[in-house]
Amino acid sequence: MINRFEADARLLYTGPDWDYRLVKKAYDAIERIAVDEMGLDPYPSQIEVISSEQMLDAYASMGMPLFYRHWSFGKHFARDEMLYRKGMTGLAYEIVINSNPCLCYIMEENTMTMQTLVMAHAAFGHSHFFKNNQLFKAWTDADSILDYLDFAKRYVAECEERYGAEAVEQVLDAAHALMSHGVHRYPRRTLNLKREMERERERRRHEEQTFSDLWRTLPRRKPEDGDEDPGLDARRRALGLPEENLLYFLEKRAPKLAHWQRELLRIVRMVAQYFYPQRQTKVMNEGCATTVHYAIMNRLHETGQITDGAFMEFLHAHTNVVFQPEFDDRRFSGINPYALGFGILQDMKRMGENPTEEDRRWFPDIAGNPDYLGTWKSAWAEYRDESFILQFLSPRLMREWRLFSVTDDADEADLKVEAIHNEAGYREVRRALAAQYDLARHEPDIQVVDVDLTGDRRLILEHRVLDGRLLEERNTLMVLRHLANLWGYPVSLVEIDPRDEDILNAYEDVEPDRRMD
Known part of the structure; x- marks a missing residue:
């Protein structure tokens, strides 16, 4: 005792x-x-x-x-x-x-x-x-992020001292406006921030060692009448188009950007890439x-x-963290991610320890498996929000939360309940909820599709419209202005219905702000 x-x-x-x-x-x-x-x-x-x-x-x-x-x-x-x-x-x-x-x-x-x-x-x-x-392993570099942030802070401060705070602010304003379009959604290589810092130091040393003011006095070659137009397909292949990472394209191809401006775009792009897994x-x-x-x-x-x-x-604080207001509660502002994630994981533990026949039908690999910790760790390693919900949201949890699926069609006067928490509706409810966490459905698919660098240099972008959702005009014009400021020439954007390639809307020749020249 x-x-x-x-x-x-x-x-x-x-x-x-x-x-x-x-x-x-x-x-x-x-x-x-x-x-x-x-x-x-x-x-x-x-x-x-x-x-x-x-x-x-x-x-x-x-x-x-x-x-x-x-x-x-x-x-x-x-x-x-x-x-x-x-x-x-x-x-x-x-x-x-x-x-x-x-x-x-x-x-x-x-x-x-x-x-x-x-x-x-x-x-x-x-x-x-x-x-x-796995997403964090592919997209982030935990070993070097603090050193890279310190490098970014010092680099921005040096640019402000050398080129002026206003000039740096203009570049960062434009880069931040495009930050959500500065991510390689399919990583080409594992992010290595130490290599990024060393690359910048090497490039600066090379420029200092090879710089000669005589190059500035050489005449530039003008295109002659006999020069052949390489054509749209050849241009796209040469420029790697279409390109969805707008900051990457501007960093590599913008005709008027100085080296330090390109490096600022690269810093914002690296930060956006680093945060991308957290959004998923x-x-x-x-x-x-x-x-x-x-x-x-x-x-x-x-x-x-x-x-x-x-x-x-502790219980008081924990209960506040996982509290989920009802849909008709004044405090309701969507589904609490803490509550949903915790609820699914606790339900997985329940299925391992006290499964029902329904659990055995829906989750044969989990139901009755006492190693719920192993199930948790496997899910934490291999899934993102969308696939996690599609795989592990159970009928029992849908009933407890009284989930249902509603279609809100702008052309219809009334809302339509598509599915409820019953045998006929479980999969539809789960699919609809998972879709809310699919970034591809919430972030517009905007890509650079063409630019003639030997001609008028007008940058052409294309928005592949999903579910008929067009871009909001005022914000779109503001972002296109930032894009034009970085590009240095007019920018056009066309919104296209991917089902039949019809043009739904167009923003023609948004000019750059002259104060960026």
């Missing part, structure tokens, strides 16, 4: 206050459960405590505490700070960086229970997902981290390492 003194000796902490010794003690206890018992494989962690203002600053700069300067980050900081100070919004308990070592920033305002919770969530849940998911795995990533912290905090309580009061505090 355990006496009170032995029980007190097991406790990691006894009150809300924390210090660095208690944080280290809790981290070690969490690591024993996560690594030794659950078999997780996270990066080594670096825990840093920051203030609420530092958290707001990290919020503003894409969640990166180390980043280059841009006016939009200050705007976001002012907005978020105002909302936070007035009590209209809260702050995240932590920020975690996909790096090696994994950087976990925790709030100094947190209680000791919350510090324990967020270390389990971020330093082990998120970190395991970052290290093992929000449900899985948060579901993984929430599931891990839930398992670890329960285990700490079972083994007497946290008090009943601390466990109740």
